[in-house]
Amino acid sequence: MNDLAIELKGVSKRYPYFALDNIHLEVPRGQIMGLIGPNGAGKSTTIRILLGLVRQERGEVRVLGHRMPSEQVAAKWDIGFASDDMGLYEGMTLAWHMNFVRSIYPNWDAPYAQLLLKRFGLRAEQKIKGLSHGQRVKSTLLLVLARRPRLLVLDEPTTGLDPVARHEVLRELTAVMTDEGRSVLFSSHNTQDVEQISDRITFIDRGRIIDSLDKEAYLDRWRRLRLELLPGAVLPFLPGIIGIRQEGRLAVATANAFAADMANAYESAGVRVKSVEAMTLEEIFVANVERSREEVEV
Numbered sequence: 001m002n003d004l005a006i007e008l009k010g011v012s013k014r015y016p017y018f019a020l021d022n023i024h025l026e027v028p029r030g031q032i033m034g035l036i037g038p039n040g041a042g043k044s045t046t047i048r049i050l051l052g053l054v055r056q057e058r059g060e061v062r063v064l065g066h067r068m069p070s071e072q073v074a075a076k077w078d079i080g081f082a083s084d085d086m087g088l089y090e091g092m093t094l095a096w097h098m099n100f101v102r103s104i105y106p107n108w109d110a111p112y113a114q115l116l117l118k119r120f121g122l123r124a125e126q127k128i129k130g131l132s133h134g135q136r137v138k139s140t141l142l143l144v145l146a147r148r149p150r151l152l153v154l155d156e157p158t159t160g161l162d163p164v165a166r167h168e169v170l171r172e173l174t175a176v177m178t179d180e181g182r183s184v185l186f187s188s189h190n191t192q193d194v195e196q197i198s199d200r201i202t203f204i205d206r207g208r209i210i211d212s213l214d215k216e217a218y219l220d221r222w223r224r225l226r227l228e229l230l231p232g233a234v235l236p237f238l239p240g241i242i243g244i245r246q247e248g249r250l251a252v253a254t255a256n257a258f259a260a261d262m263a264n265a266y267e268s269a270g271v272r273v274k275s276v277e278a279m280t281l282e283e284i285f286v287a288n289v290e291r292s293r294e295e296v297e298v
Helices: 043-050 072-076 094-104 110-120 133-145 163-176 191-197 215-221 261-268 281-297
Strands: 004-015 018-028 032-036 058-063 079-083 151-155 183-188 200-205 208-214 223-229 241-247 250-255 271-278
Touching: 004 043, 004 183, 018 032, 018 043, 018 183, 018 200, 018 208, 032 191, 043 058, 043 151, 043 183, 079 133, 094 133, 110 133, 110 163, 133 163, 151 163, 163 183, 163 191, 183 191, 191 281, 200 215, 200 281, 208 215, 208 281, 215 281, 223 261, 241 281, 261 271
Parallel strands: 032 183, 032 200, 079 151, 151 183
Antiparallel strands: 004 018, 004 058, 200 208, 223 250, 223 271, 241 250
């Protein structure tokens, strides 16, 4: 049995002013994958392809073992999709939407839906047109989560939410993963949200995957070293250092494969290591993007 919920191999799609280029992406069953990229990086295009809404020009796509887009009907019974701009019927109540979704999907979990109403602070009898943006997002997530899909695909679900609403949404997504058979692809440009709930992180920029790794591996391997050159010293090139900014005798080195002996190597070359600092996921993402763009320009 294939242990991957999502598998993209060599997927490409071209538009007049944008190209998705040779995308390889794997999401193991039971894990949350965070897909991080700036606006226009290709996150939504990747999601449309894996949902069968857009046909790739090259490459293979499998979702829950089904080939896409040819087998999308079978796959979509077990896929739940939500984004920050999904449309609901303005003149109808949330209860009407709940009954509508329940009539289509046999796995609808009515007790769980009622629990989500309470957790999200929603009223089933309220019409959609009277809801705030945050309430609409939470309503959409309720309709998706209560179906108990095996795969959740979320495209910028927390955009525009206030801090309390974001916390409520992320808490519920974390709770969903208590069932290890479920998987999540969480697309966002908000690194804090992704860092909070993801097992694995994939960075995408300008239509290309630039890195993909376990979240803890990113946080363990990346470091910022603040350096001071003694008179006559020259900064040596060390494996694992991907960038150096120097102003006079002071320098900052960025490592994507930090090792304890780096400090000794610098000290031996007449470079004092003033501090070694952990990096946030946002800082790691920015460093990855800058490095990738420099390599392309060269």
